[in-house]
Amino acid sequence: GRIVLATHNPHKVVEFQAIVAEVRPDLEVIAYDGPEPVEDGVTFAHNALIKARAAAAHTGLPALADDSGICVDVLGGSPGVFSAYWAGHAKDAAANLALLLDQLSDIADAHRTAHFTSAIAVVTPAGEEHVVEGIWPGRLAREAGGAGGFGYDPAFIPDGQDPEAERTVGEWSAVEKNGESHRARAFRELGPLLAEL
Numbered sequence: 001g002r003i004v005l006a007t008h009n010p011h012k013v014v015e016f017q018a019i020v021a022e023v024r025p026d027l028e029v030i031a032y033d034g035p036e037p038v039e040d041g042v043t044f045a046h047n048a049l050i051k052a053r054a055a056a057a058h059t060g061l062p063a064l065a066d067d068s069g070i071c072v073d074v075l076g077g078s079p080g081v082f083s084a085y086w087a088g089h090a091k092d093a094a095a096n097l098a099l100l101l102d103q104l105s106d107i108a109d110a111h112r113t114a115h116f117t118s119a120i121a122v123v124t125p126a127g128e129e130h131v132v133e134g135i136w137p138g139r140l141a142r143e144a145g146g147a148g149g150f151g152y153d154p155a156f157i158p159d160g161q162d163p164e165a166e167r168t169v170g171e172w173s174a175v176e177k178n179g180e181s182h183r184a185r186a187f188r189e190l191g192p193l194l195a196e197l
Ligand code: ITT
Pocket: 006, 007, 008, 009, 012, 039, 066, 067, 068, 069, 070, 083, 084, 091, 093, 096, 116, 149, 150, 151, 152, 153, 181
């Protein structure tokens, strides 16, 4: 079978192709290149549904979308759904990251807690809709480190690492990230639906 991935972010395409291949090697993941809908939802779940519905309607294929972002506790959950545009209107990952670290410059390590969230929506051609979420807890580093991943990865230190050898996701391999990320966690939440895609 085939499923269309409703994203224009090439990093998400690569990550989903790896995550999907783990459980459904027979499923072909095609990147959606049709018109982008306006993402005006106030939640990750709503935005994921908006994107999946648009791709399903445009292609006639089952569609999968991810809406994601980083939520910083001391900022009341921001950037949240505004993660892609935190520093302005252009999707400028370096500027977004620099602004966020600047906003946290006076915040001590113990209060730099944050999590990534991924909401995944699946919409079938028959109009069935499913939404799941995954969360990846951690904290923000003082400075960016590593060139792996994308977005806020160079500054995100996931929980659960050896305290003597903590690394940002920018320093993790793709295989490591795809085993533990918010995106992988949300995908696993699809549960029995994974067999039907
Ligand atoms: P699509 O809407 O086309 O899927 P997008 O990048 O605009 O692409 P979002 O609206 O979901 O996607 O914004 C997600 C932003 O959150 C993304 O641009 C990053 O800044 C951040 N983000 C999400 N997942 C991330 C991850 O795994 N690592 C680092 N940053 C991430």
